[in-house]
Amino acid sequence: SYELTQPPSVSVSPGQTASITCSGDKLGEKFTSWYHQKPGQSPVLVIYQDDKRPSGIPERFSGSNSGNTATLTISGTQPMDEADYYCQAWDSSAGGVFGTGTKVTVL
């Protein structure tokens, strides 16, 4: 089965840059999406097609994908960005695969 691996946690100071990685076999050959989920809320799409932002998502969110690793970058991180973040890709046999999730803490 296809698996996506993320670091369990990332800490960042307000105003600094947070980078969250997502690793999977030949992930660069698939479209990767990213979601954030705040406590008690549903996940929200923040990046799709590797590096596209849906309307309403701030410009500080950006993405890239190459080789076996996709990366979500939050520039100028704000306290409101504290959440769990999940990557997601599509596998022909497993369907929609989610990453293991990363808790972003803004200290």
Place this chain on the structure above:
Amino acid sequence: EVHLVQSGAEVKKPGESLKISCKGSGFLFSTYWIAWIRQMPGKGLEYMGIIYPGDSDARYSPSFQGQVTISADTSISTVYLQWRSLKASDTAIYYCARRKDLLEFDPWGQGTLVTVSS
């Protein structure tokens, strides 16, 4: 505006059956794949399966094949997730989400909490 609205929280006993729902609005429901995703308490997101309401083509993650049934009723723009015999390990929040053209999920429903306890 595009919305997915899910049915309310459920409390069931092991062995009971259950069907929860997800109603779409603001888009042509029959032409988008709708997925179900599980989130067990304190855990991450798990993809369960997906259905194309236009022809009720349902596909399941290998982990959930045979454990649940996904169905749809286009006349009321609703998809369902069904269990024949619940287990305590089915306790979780279940989300529905629309899959868009580039395989991303957007938007998501508000989630349905299912609690299975004797």
